[in-house]
Amino acid sequence: MMLPPSPSTLLDADGKPRFGRYAGLVEQFDWSALAAPHARGAIWRLLHHKRWHYVALSTPALFCGVAIVDLGWTTTAFAYAFDRHKGKIVAAFSQNGLPGMGGRVAQHAAGSSRFRFLSNRIVIEAASQQRHRLLLDCGHFAIDAECGPPVSPVLLAFGPVGEGGVVHATQKSGGLPLWGTVRCGAKGYSLDDGVASFDYSNGLLARETAWRWASAHSLDLGFNLQAGYFGAQENALWLDGQLYALGRAHFDFNPDNPLAPWHVWTDDDLLDLHFRAEGARREDKKLWLAASRYIQPIGTFSGWVRSSAGAPKRIVAQLAGVTENHRARW
Template identity: 25%
Template sequence: MNSYQPLLTKAPTQLIQSNGNPAFGLFDGSIPDFNLQDFVYHNLMDKKASALSRYFHYKQFQFICITGADWLLAVAIADIRYANSGFAYLYRFDTKQVVSEGALLPGALGCRMSDSPSKGEAKQSFGGYQVAIKTNPTNWQLEIDTKQLKANLTIEKGQQMPLALCAPTGYNGWTYTEKSNALKVSGSLQLRTEAVDLTQALAGYDFSAGFMRRHTSWRWASINAQVEGKAFGLNMAAGVNETGLCENALWLDGHIQHLSPASFVFDRKDDKKPWQVSSLCGEVQLEFQPLYCRQEKVNIGLLASNFRQYVGLYSGFVVLQNGSRLHLKAIKGLAEDHYAKW
């Protein structure tokens, strides 16, 4: 088995450099300042893009997943310019029950986003549905106020290195992605009138933004769990950040291990059939058994989305940097298959 140890670049203080282009690389930390006003955006014919194109071509989403002893909470806010969307759902593994709420709104109605993964606030609010994600250098804070879900949670970054990269996307775009998994959680979470136990809870966050492809698709796997008594996190993805870089990593007991490119084998026509998730160099060999699928299909001219996010169980193994195997047996996690025209 080949080892995979990519070279890391020191994270700059600003994303956009003096030449008007973003800094590309796999970074050793978060980039705090998204100085988007300094980015020089060109069209496909190398002409300076119009202000309208610049506005509508920029996309951003933020996502949080928290896994407890017998439940999983997933929350998202996405700004795709023509519209904004979001959801919050909680799945119970013991009862197979799910509570799911969300919103899809035109333009920027009821939505604002933060241009930084470490300072600012993303918020979506419409009627009885309100979700806010506040970021700072030490933690992410999640607030939910809906008819059935209420939360005031803090996700501690600690000293753990995130997966942070910026890669060219398409011919003239770029995507910045920052993720970190297996993080400590504190605060309160309530399902209807019942307090949800946070004792074993671990969380992961995802901040992604940039000038992405008009037609975008990805496959994704994520885990936040206790494995052999240690906090374990996994992020595997294929489809977006693959221009010389890939956004794959695991975390064990606070330490990051970067992983080689990912492969996803599954059947879109059979939601109950297991997925095979593996890596190019063999560090990851997992099977995912779906239990629940949150899906949306939207096709309204300018916009289209075929979205499936699955809650399920992972089994198999990962190979650590010291050569030992960490075995996973029915570990709770997420998998996702998404096509977007935006």
């Protein structure tokens, strides 16, 4: 099913949410105007409002993931560069900001997110709705990348989360043309002719939140799958410049050995893929108010996808991307 255009705002004039899956960007994520039963007080929103801005950069030689996360009471960030030929992470950065200081995540996906700690700096910036910029300067690790314009619509998924009137929204891109450079110590990598994608998420989430995730993109084919706190609401397929909704996703993998093969599929018979890991980024964090247990294998997907049950299957062969198993207390 192709998706309808995004509404101009997530809430109507009475504060009622326009839940659904759409194609296109929105420029307002204001949860203070939510009407009952979703309305919450300012202190509750401060503790439960979570935002993150994530960018993936992919070439045959390198895969990078960069994220800035706003927990409400503090900001944190991470970045890594994975050399696909060596099968290992060759540069990494992870830092928690000071409460109320150090960074901010944009108010919407077309905005600017920033993180700074001492001399380390990360900027994820939408110079326009057509192009995005990623700048990272963390000592021996540096990225100067630009991507866009998009060749397919951006996903907007907006819906309830579990019980109790909690809501969440996310904007995810398909594959974006990429160019730029990455420096890891004395070694440099070119990003030219690579593919980028971004994930901007903004919502009110429960104290305990868990998910499995998979994402991979070329310029003509890509997908986003999630199973966990957001159900099937953000599952989508990008194919030949069009955006399609996918059904509930299933993840068959070994949590005790996440580098073993994964099998992911959707229950609408539109996607069936096998994932083989080349390596992984993993991190467990324990903060004063929060904790995170996270692993993100990097590798390739092979199998098939299609836009409808009657459409021919499109073969997917070694499409670079990631899976993820994440549990957060925040």
